[in-house]
Amino acid sequence: MLTYPMEERGGLPLYEYLYRRIRADILSGALAAGERLPSKRALAEHLHLSVITVEGAYQQLEAEGYVYTRPKRGFFVSSIERAPEAEAPPPPLPAQAAPHWRLDLKSNQVDTGRFPVSTWSRLTRQVLSEGGQALLHPVPHQGLPALRQAIADDLRDYKGMSVSPAQIVVGAGAEYLYLLLAQLLGPDAVFAVEDPGYPKIRQVYGKCGARCCPVPLDRQGLDPAALHASGASVAHLSPSHHYPTGLVTPIGRRQELLRWAGEQSAFIIEDDYDSEFRFSGRPIPTLQSIDRGGRVIYMNTFSQTISPSMRVGFMVLPPRLLARYRRELDFYACTVPALEQHVLARFLAGGYYEQHLARMRKEYRLRRDRVLDAFRASPFAGRISISEQGAGLHFLLRLDTPLSDEALGRRAEALGVRLGFLSEYAAVPNPAHAHTLVVNYAGLDAERLPEAMALLAAVF
Amino acid sequence: MLTYPMEERGGLPLYEYLYRRIRADILSGALAAGERLPSKRALAEHLHLSVITVEGAYQQLEAEGYVYTRPKRGFFVSSIERAPEAEAPPPPLPAQAAPHWRLDLKSNQVDTGRFPVSTWSRLTRQVLSEGGQALLHPVPHQGLPALRQAIADDLRDYKGMSVSPAQIVVGAGAEYLYLLLAQLLGPDAVFAVEDPGYPKIRQVYGKCGARCCPVPLDRQGLDPAALHASGASVAHLSPSHHYPTGLVTPIGRRQELLRWAGEQSAFIIEDDYDSEFRFSGRPIPTLQSIDRGGRVIYMNTFSQTISPSMRVGFMVLPPRLLARYRRELDFYACTVPALEQHVLARFLAGGYYEQHLARMRKEYRLRRDRVLDAFRASPFAGRISISEQGAGLHFLLRLDTPLSDEALGRRAEALGVRLGFLSEYAAVPNPAHAHTLVVNYAGLDAERLPEAMALLAAVF
Numbered sequence: 001m002l003t004y005p006m007e008e009r010g011g012l013p014l015y016e017y018l019y020r021r022i023r024a025d026i027l028s029g030a031l032a033a034g035e036r037l038p039s040k041r042a043l044a045e046h047l048h049l050s051v052i053t054v055e056g057a058y059q060q061l062e063a064e065g066y067v068y069t070r071p072k073r074g075f076f077v078s079s080i081e082r083a084p085e086a087e088a089p090p091p092p093l094p095a096q097a098a099p100h101w102r103l104d105l106k107s108n109q110v111d112t113g114r115f116p117v118s119t120w121s122r123l124t125r126q127v128l129s130e131g132g133q134a135l136l137h138p139v140p141h142q143g144l145p146a147l148r149q150a151i152a153d154d155l156r157d158y159k160g161m162s163v164s165p166a167q168i169v170v171g172a173g174a175e176y177l178y179l180l181l182a183q184l185l186g187p188d189a190v191f192a193v194e195d196p197g198y199p200k201i202r203q204v205y206g207k208c209g210a211r212c213c214p215v216p217l218d219r220q221g222l223d224p225a226a227l228h229a230s231g232a233s234v235a236h237l238s239p240s241h242h243y244p245t246g247l248v249t250p251i252g253r254r255q256e257l258l259r260w261a262g263e264q265s266a267f268i269i270e271d272d273y274d275s276e277f278r279f280s281g282r283p284i285p286t287l288q289s290i291d292r293g294g295r296v297i298y299m300n301t302f303s304q305t306i307s308p309s310m311r312v313g314f315m316v317l318p319p320r321l322l323a324r325y326r327r328e329l330d331f332y333a334c335t336v337p338a339l340e341q342h343v344l345a346r347f348l349a350g351g352y353y354e355q356h357l358a359r360m361r362k363e364y365r366l367r368r369d370r371v372l373d374a375f376r377a378s379p380f381a382g383r384i385s386i387s388e389q390g391a392g393l394h395f396l397l398r399l400d401t402p403l404s405d406e407a408l409g410r411r412a413e414a415l416g417v418r419l420g421f422l423s424e425y426a427a428v429p430n431p432a433h434a435h436t437l438v439v440n441y442a443g444l445d446a447e448r449l450p451e452a453m454a455l456l457a458a459v460f
Numbered sequence: 461m462l463t464y465p466m467e468e469r470g471g472l473p474l475y476e477y478l479y480r481r482i483r484a485d486i487l488s489g490a491l492a493a494g495e496r497l498p499s500k501r502a503l504a505e506h507l508h509l510s511v512i513t514v515e516g517a518y519q520q521l522e523a524e525g526y527v528y529t530r531p532k533r534g535f536f537v538s539s540i541e542r543a544p545e546a547e548a549p550p551p552p553l554p555a556q557a558a559p560h561w562r563l564d565l566k567s568n569q570v571d572t573g574r575f576p577v578s579t580w581s582r583l584t585r586q587v588l589s590e591g592g593q594a595l596l597h598p599v600p601h602q603g604l605p606a607l608r609q610a611i612a613d614d615l616r617d618y619k620g621m622s623v624s625p626a627q628i629v630v631g632a633g634a635e636y637l638y639l640l641l642a643q644l645l646g647p648d649a650v651f652a653v654e655d656p657g658y659p660k661i662r663q664v665y666g667k668c669g670a671r672c673c674p675v676p677l678d679r680q681g682l683d684p685a686a687l688h689a690s691g692a693s694v695a696h697l698s699p700s701h702h703y704p705t706g707l708v709t710p711i712g713r714r715q716e717l718l719r720w721a722g723e724q725s726a727f728i729i730e731d732d733y734d735s736e737f738r739f740s741g742r743p744i745p746t747l748q749s750i751d752r753g754g755r756v757i758y759m760n761t762f763s764q765t766i767s768p769s770m771r772v773g774f775m776v777l778p779p780r781l782l783a784r785y786r787r788e789l790d791f792y793a794c795t796v797p798a799l800e801q802h803v804l805a806r807f808l809a810g811g812y813y814e815q816h817l818a819r820m821r822k823e824y825r826l827r828r829d830r831v832l833d834a835f836r837a838s839p840f841a842g843r844i845s846i847s848e849q850g851a852g853l854h855f856l857l858r859l860d861t862p863l864s865d866e867a868l869g870r871r872a873e874a875l876g877v878r879l880g881f882l883s884e885y886a887a888v889p890n891p892a893h894a895h896t897l898v899v900n901y902a903g904l905d906a907e908r909l910p911e912a913m914a915l916l917a918a919v920f
Contacts, residue, residue: 140770
């Protein structure tokens with residue numbers, strides 16, 4: 001009869017301890033395959049346990065497949081493969097520590113210090129206290145209707161776009177929307193991407209198995225002749241503010257691009273990332289708002305304008321793609337939590353979002369002016385030329401240097417300075433891009449400027 | 461000289477109104493390409509405006525490409541393509557209205573009514589008041605360290621899994637993790653999926669361009685001979701609780717599947733969806749915890765246990781895949797907002813999650829017993845057989861009927877009843893699946909049972 005020292009079970013419940021001991025005997029072979037276990041009653045008497053305890057252990061063993069029952073005959077040991085020699089799993093890689101830079105001009109940092117956290121918190125508390133259970137209900141796959149309405153209103157009021165909330169799809173950030181678009185446009189779509197351009201766009205489409213062809217820019221934006229020649233069926237553009245050159249595509253070129261889309265039955269993805277931080281005049285009309293052929297997918301994200309830890313982006317689908325989206329992709333659940341959607345809807349509808357943008361524009365303009373002044377007063381002022389388009393949180397700085405970008409980057413790194421180069425954004429190497437830094441200045445506040453200039457002087 | 465009725469500008473700023481009028485004249489052709497605009501000073505005098513106002517309008521026109529400057533000569537009208545005839549965009553599709561069912565046994569509804577909303581709200585308020593600015597900082601791409609630690613602790617305490625937080629990747633729900641896995645395992649991976657099985661798994665992999673081969677189940681789970689023959693390099697399984705059959709894979713079969721993975725250098729995705737609602741005994745050891753070869757990717761989601769509006773899932777990568785993930789996919793930002801991650805970390809670490817699960821298990825067990833009793837006491841009791849594995853929120857019900865599943869479904873629909881059939885989960889049609897309903901009973905509370913039985917009696 002099975003005999004176990006039940007008093008040695010520590011904090012375990014009796015049935016759990018018994019289950020573990022019998023399991024260990026089965027795994028070690030002490031109980032052989034096919035062997036019959038004592039009846040529940042007999043084992044209970046033998047070990048001074050209740051029948052219910054033994055039954056609990058036997059049921060667990062049976063549920064996990066260690067024993068099986070034969071009607072009216074009781075419990076039998078299953079045939080179990082012995083676990084292979086306990087080869088210790090290789091230790092997991094260490095957690096990645098972010099390197100610490102004395103000066104980082106490369107990271108696309110957002111200054112979140114001025115975000116109205118207290119307003120956001122107040123709206124969150126409001127939603128939590130008013131919403132209650134409703135917050136737990138599934139959100140429609142395109143996103144919360146109230147949020148889509150607030151986005152449509154904001155697009156109308158601040159970008160002159162006439163969009164129905166039904167055309168809007170909300171998702172967990174721009175990258176997720178790129179994934180959805182790759183699936184929506186299908187495996188045969190060929191994506192024209194801007195060269196130079198934001199590398200994640202190429203990376204995401206590439207990981208989706210889509211074919212990307214980099215198309216060069218001229219001084220107005222994507223080169224139409226090269227676009228025609230590429231054979232692309234989709235063009236992913238940022239006409240309002242190209243990253244990283246800052247280029248703004250003028251109206252004539254926009255019309256030319258729309259005509260290309262109409263003639264080729266192609267689509268244009270208008271990625272309006274970073275267009276909010278335009279420092280003069282009103283925003284330039286979006287491609288979407290002058291598109292009469294239903295060929296433009298407009299997209300934007302709140303990661304840059306609110307905070308990168310807020311994963312919410314959206315896209316506006318033209319009707320023919322909306323129908324396809326609902327037919328083919330409506331099985332995807334909406335990826336943004338209900339709470340965030342409720343709070344963001346109120347943040348937009350209450351006007352807090354546009355207030356925040358206006359304040360940030362003012363702040364970033366000041367910062368830009370200070371940063372430009374500092375560069376112009378620096379010891380290396382004679383060796384640089386800056387090109388800046390009055391928009392976005394970065395500018396291009398061309399440096400007169402005999403060093404290659406790589407050598408310059410290494411020298412900077414040795415001094416704790418992280419530089420970003422235009423050449424890193426190029427899909428096809430282009431000598432015209434050399435010696436040009438992409439300076440992201442959103443993180444450069446006034447106190448840090450003298451140190452930053454001294455560090456750069458040492459690098460250059 | 462340009463003349464505009466500035467008093468008719470309504471609420472627009474002067475410069476904006478002037479910009480719009482000149483733009484309209486350029487677009488209509490009233491101002492021809494190449495024409496020179498009046499000097500700022502001349503136009504300002506003519507219209508009784510300040511020079512700054514005219515300058516604002518001209519700058520905006522120039523920024524948008526409607527005019528260009530020639531040094532020392534002033535502003536000239538650009539050559540603009542006229543917009544094509546304003547073809548009204550086709551009206552967007554109407555928003556989709558969810559159909560209203562008198563009885564819905566198909567939707568995998570979660571009873572969110574018992575979720576401790578007040579605890580969740582309290583933790584959210586705590587995080588908001590303590591976290592402040594920190595909430596706006598970008599989250600590491602694998603997820604917040606505190607959340608990954610809390611998940612690792614929970615896996616250790618409640619599933620006996622030894623996992624380092626460094627192995628965990630947090631993402632916006634299970635479907636998003638399927639997308640990442642398809643990209644991680646590469647375009648050449650062939651995915652064996654359970655047949656019958658959860659259709660979204662096939663759908664997501666299919667949309668990612670991955671090849672899926674449905675592998676049939678026998679009474680213990682995935683059939684090893686069929687798995688071998690499939691040539692798959694990855695098997696996506698739910699051994700703890702298969703959906704929709706409820707099947708639990710016994711230990712011997714688990715070892716066999718692990719051996720297959722080792723021999724074929726294949727991977728197993730252990731999808732532990734819905735395993736928490738096991739009604740008797742302790743959870744069955746996961747494949748991950750008995751895997752010595754580093755071949756298992758464990759994944760689970762909080763959508764089913766907390767709420768479908770909470771998009772958080774996670775996966776545990778074996779070290780060799782973790783290294784690949786960091787090499788190839790670390791450019792993806794984490795898709796879950798920081799706030800949700802902070803709150804969920806506290807919800808887990810504070811023990812509220814497991815308390816909630818324990819309460820829900822008790823509640824669902826009660827509900828299951830009541831539902832089973834109601835079926836057994838129904839007028840159609842003699843024509844049904846129920847198979848139920850003491851786990852999950854659904855069971856299989858085989859109905860003795862001459863009707864096809866389609867005919868039965870249509871008849872039910874006409875009565876406002878939504879039925880789910882096992883045959884709908886099959887990739888390859890199998891007559892053995894016919895006449896079998898998948899009954900999701902999480903939404904069936906006691907008050908609704910008599911009506912539900914009456915409706916079903918009418919359908920059957």
